[in-house]
Amino acid sequence: xxxxxxxxxxxxxxxxxxxxxxxxxxxxxxxxxxxxxxxxxxxxxxxxxxxxxxxxxxxxxxxxxxxxxxxxxxxxxxxxxxxxxxxxxxxxxxxxxxxxxxxxxxxxxxxxxxxxxxxxxxxxxxxxxxxxxxxxxxxxxxxxxxxxxxxxxxxxxxxxxxxxxxxxxxxxxxx
Numbered sequence: 001x002x003x004x005x006x007x008x009x010x011x012x013x014x015x016x017x018x019x020x021x022x023x024x025x026x027x028x029x030x031x032x033x034x035x036x037x038x039x040x041x042x043x044x045x046x047x048x049x050x051x052x053x054x055x056x057x058x059x060x061x062x063x064x065x066x067x068x069x070x071x072x073x074x075x076x077x078x079x080x081x082x083x084x085x086x087x088x089x090x091x092x093x094x095x096x097x098x099x100x101x102x103x104x105x106x107x108x109x110x111x112x113x114x115x116x117x118x119x120x121x122x123x124x125x126x127x128x129x130x131x132x133x134x135x136x137x138x139x140x141x142x143x144x145x146x147x148x149x150x151x152x153x154x155x156x157x158x159x160x161x162x163x164x165x166x167x168x169x170x171x172x173x174x175x
Contacts, residue, residue, distance in 0.1 A: 024067075025064075025067050025068070025071055025140065026140065028144075029068075029071070029140055029144050030071050032144055032147070032148060033068060033071045033072040033073075033075070033076060033144075033147070034071060034072065034073055036072060036073075036075040036076070036147070036151055037075075037151065037153075038075070038123055038150070038151045039074075039075050039076070039077070039123070040075065040076050040077075040121055040122065040123050040147050040150055040151060041076075041077045041078075041079050041121075041122045041123075042065055042068065042069070042076060042077070042078050042079065042119060042120075042121055042122075042143075043079045043081055043095065043119065043120040043121075043122055044061075044062065044065065044078065044079065044080045044081060044119055045081050045083075045088070045091075045092040045095070045097045045116040045117075045118050045119070045120065046058055046080070046081075046083065046115075046116065046117055047083050047114075047115030047116045047117070048083045048084070048115075049102070049113045049115050050102070050115060050117070051102045051103075051104040051113070052104070053104065054102070054117070057133075057136055058117070060136055061119075061133055061136065061139065062080070064136075064139060064140065064143075065078050065119070065143070066078060068143065068147075076147070083115075083116070088116075089116075092116050092118065092120075095118075095120035095122070095127055095129055096118075096120065096127060096129035096131055097116050097118035097119075097120060097129055097131055097132075098116075098118065098131045098132055099114050099115065099116055100114065100115065100116070100117060100132055101113070101114050102114070102115060117132055117133050118130055118131050118132055118133060119133065119143070121143070121146045121147055121150055122150075123150040123151065126150055128146035128147075128149055128150055129146075130142055130143070130146070
């Protein structure tokens with residue numbers, strides 16, 4: 001028991017037993033994350049007043065983002081912003097995260113609250129955001145595409161092609 005405990009503590013292995021491999025990153029995503037040259041911070045803006053029906057998806061998002069951080073060899077850092085902080089709302093808005101309205105029906109009462117459920121990907125002064133997480137179906141793709149957009153080295157070359165007609169022999173004689 002001691003040996004198994006020691007090995008499991010030092011050599012942690014995570015297995016995804018879901019049919020759709022919901023909590024596993026695709027090989028392409030793992031490759032992109034492991035080959036990154038620049039660092040990216042993932043800032044998570046989740047409000048405290050999340051309704052009960054969104055608690056499980058919220059935890060699934062956090063688990064997926066933790067996998068991003070673990071697969072990146074330290075190039076991706078996860079920063080879960082404190083919703084009780086005084087600058088939480090202004091920072092979220094500055095990063096492009098929109099405030100949304102939650103509605104729920106509980107105990108014969110209908111209530112409406114506002115909050116944030118978004119992610120910002122930050123590299124130095126550049127920001128790419130997922131303003132509102134509405135579904136988990138394509139979250140891995142959305143996240144990795146924003147990371148690639150931030151870290152991709154792009155040399156933009158703009159060229160102009162102009163064709164000027166050459167004078168014919170008759171036209172050059174007239175000149």
